[in-house]
Amino acid sequence: MKKTDLAVGLYLLAAIMFLIVPIPSLLLDIMLAMNIAIALIVLFNSLFSREVLNMASFPTILLFTTIFRVSLNVSSTKLIITTGEPGNVVETFGNFVGAGDPIVGIIVFIILLLVQFLVINKGSERVAEVTARFTLDAMPGKQMAIDADLNTGAITDAQARERREKIQEESTFFGSMDGATKYVKGDAIAGLIITLINFAGGMAMGVLRQGMGMAEAFEKFSILTIGDGLVSQIPALLISLSTGILVTKVSKDTDTGDLLLKQLFSIPKVMYMVGGSLIFLGIATPLNDLVFCAYGVVFIICGRAIASKMEVEAIEEMATMEESSGDEIRKPENVVSLLQVDPIELEFGYGIIPLADFNQGGDLLDRVVLIRRQVALELGCVVPIIRLRDNIQLNPNQYVIKIKGVPVSEGEILFDHYMAMNPGYVEEEITGIPTFEPSFHLPAIWITESQRERAESVGYTVVDPPSIIATHLTEIIRGHIHELLTRQDVQNLINNVQEANGTLITELVPKLLGVGEIQKVLQNLLKEGISIRDLITIFETLADYASTTRDTDVLTEYVRQSLKRAISNKYFPVSETTSVVTLDPKIEQEIMGSVKQTEQGAYLALDPEKTKGIMQSVEEEVQKLENIGKSPIVITSPIVRMYFKKLTQDYFKDLIVISYNEIESNVELQSVGMVTV
Structure with a gap:
């Protein structure tokens, strides 16, 4: 059995035993001091945790500390009723905090109870409920964003799995916290009832069994009751405050003991602050200085040990990182990867993510594949891979098209609307949100699904958001395809032609023209929208005239004249x-x-x-x-x-x-x- 498992087991076993077996007042003092220390540890860990997942075990901690505090409350009640000697801690809280006056103690106790019950508990309960609801509502959107990043290659399968697990942990944690806050509320109510029982039982025992007068019994047992109430409610208040801190800022696959100790005893400054607080309480108050100072020294020593361990780990990690960084820097491929620029990028806000998510019914990825196929058929040029990625810096419904890393055009769509455009002959107007079609900057109107059928019936051209983006992207690619044609692309085209026309390529390249010169001719054609699919005609024309001139502009004109059938068919309908x-x-x-x-x-x-x-x-x-x-x-x-x-x-x-x-x-x-x- 691990030491951590043994420690947690003994903690719970002690709580159960205290409910059954009477304990001496000295042991009660030790346990009450320990209860205060644990409450402080929980409070400061909740305060300094960077995210809620660092305290994923908080619902379990809340349950453990509540049952332990209730068991100490029962033990102190037994001592108050039976012997009237509940120990130093209870008496000190009753006399010192209440200034030795039962009325002052009662007032302080009532104020403390009201603050905890009406302010902290009630607010924490509401925040936990709302947070749990919103966390569950946000899960589909987060899952969709992960799927979109995975589909575009922005993250790996392992990273996607890790993100999904984190989302699941968050939802589990906030769902648990919504119920765990009921522990704090019930604990406050139980504390009030136990205090009333202590006072009534103590008065009865003092008068009936110990022969005290009413005044004497009231003086003694009111102070002890208030002390017992304060010594239990102050740690309860700290835990309640921790709950509020945590839910306003989920579970890990590990042993509970390891999880609790790792999360509670991992921040050195928490140990220092807890130790200092306990030493101060032992010296500056009539509390048992030996117990509190001993606890304080122990926590300070633990904090120093943790800090030393962290410093060693930090130095080792830094050395490892420097060594690995040196290795990474020495790898030339890593430098090259930093210099790579995607030829075509489509960035979009999170509101457009559903269009690119196959699991949400989006078909934008399929449309991108069709765009590359369409451009290849029309212009005879292979379009580079189109990179799709989301960008949280954009407006939710905005998208940006980049060529070689530089934005060249942008647009904005309404996800649940359709764009209606008047072809010019429709006189009937429809209501909607005025806008402009992004590809050709034509006036248009955003309409809802319910208006779509009517708009189409009167003659409007109605387009859905994915088609708008696809059309815009197609036009941008057509307008910049000549920039995207590289020498390597030209070499690939030459290799394809060479398989069946070896003689032509042998004559042309590199004897008459180089790959770069052929690239310039093809770019000139693509720049004016002339298809280069008929490469054999283009290469034969270049082979015919390259012996007389190597001016790529003049050669482009000869090629255009050879392609006059295609040009005429493109611009001049025969009929x-x-x-x-x-x-x-x-x-x-x-x-x-x-x-x-x-x-x-x-x-x-x-x-x-x-x-x-x-x-x-x-x-x-x-x-x-x-x-x-x-x-x-x-x-x-x-x-x-x-x-x-x-x-x-x-x-x-x-x-x-x-x-x-x-x-x-x-x-x-x-x-x-x-x-x-």
Whole structure:
């Protein structure tokens, strides 16, 4: 049997024996002093514990100390009634605390009882009840947050298991505390009843058995009764105060003895304060100085021993940490991991966690997989892994999209609402919360589930929150996919083509172009939304023209002309006439005259006033197309296209610039204006 188990067993056994076997007054003094010491230990541990789980055994401690205190109360009652000599502690509390006056003692006792019963006990009971309720209500949300972190890879299975166990312990602890506070309330009531019994029984025994007069019996037994009440109620008050401290700030898988002693005797300053308090009581009051000073010295020695042990452990831990830190620093892979940046991140507030939690019916993770598949089919480029993680610094309903660690866009949704957008022809208005669609910044309205069917029936486009986030994320990826295409990605694409077209790759790489130059061409295509799925056509075109020029911008134009079927199919439906804007030949001549050739490539040196005039004209013509609901498309000659696109890309992000050589012969165009100055 462990010493801790033996100590706890003897503590409980003593409490039971005191209820049965009469004990001498000296032993009662020792036990009462011990009861005060334990109450102080519990109080200071509750005060200095950093979290409630450090006192997870408190409900058990509360039960043990209550039964021990009640047993001492019964023993003192026996001595008061039978001999009238309950010992030094009871007499001292009656005379010293009550100033030797029964009336003063009664008043002090009543005040102490009222403070404990009406103030501390009642408040602690209410706080414990409310805390238990809120802890249980918060469990599903905490479990959901753990599942979300686990699904996104933010934590491991072991960490998730540890967090779930902690949540379970907290719920168990506060549930136990809700019931354990009833011990404190019952103890206060029992103390009052026992005090009344002591007084009545003592008076009866003094008058009937010991031949005392009423005045003499009242003088003696009132002081002893008040002393007995105070010596039991003061530790009860300390325990009640500890309860209040703990529930306003759950169980471990270990032996109760180890758990109690580890949690009660682990803070040196607690031992110092308890020891000092007991020595002070032994010296400054008529209490038994030998007992109290002995207890005080013992606790101070224990505190010093604990502190020495902790100092040794701290030094050993520090040495271990320094050694392990040195080993970690010497590992180059650890430094590299600190430098890694996720290509795409989606961070969201805790209010959006259910959308990403599969267990809560969320399908955002599945939608992310579909986004990568969709972009691969549309643009022929593999999207990097999209990292999903929650961020408590964001608003609950806010989300942020990051590219290479830098926020590029954000949005906010209402979890239990739907976004309704007017396509332009719906005249009937519906009530809701005005907002803007995050992907295209179109005006919209948040509506409830009950309004969804009616909004759809009158013609509104209704979208649920996961679709809003998925659409926004898709558009951001499309707009930045050229930044995400790395040389390694290009090499992987080359390797895929090489399996069936070895001759083509052997001719092109690295004899004519390097991987970096091919990357620039592919990035130029992706930047303007041109798919690179047809890699064979792209690589063959590069192989044809790379011998004459290695200018990646010029090579991009040759590739675009080779992909004219795909470009025409993307922008010009065969079954209808497409409205476009053309470019004045005079402006084309001015642009070409302003092109300066350097070793690093060509650039425009156009007069600022001329540039401003061209941009104003482009804005006017683009507005014409937008007014009739058409995409802004400008048609230019092949040699001017790339320069005009560079000129306008900072002013008109969505402007589509296409050369005549990129249009199929069967496409029907209608010019609605001309960019001129």
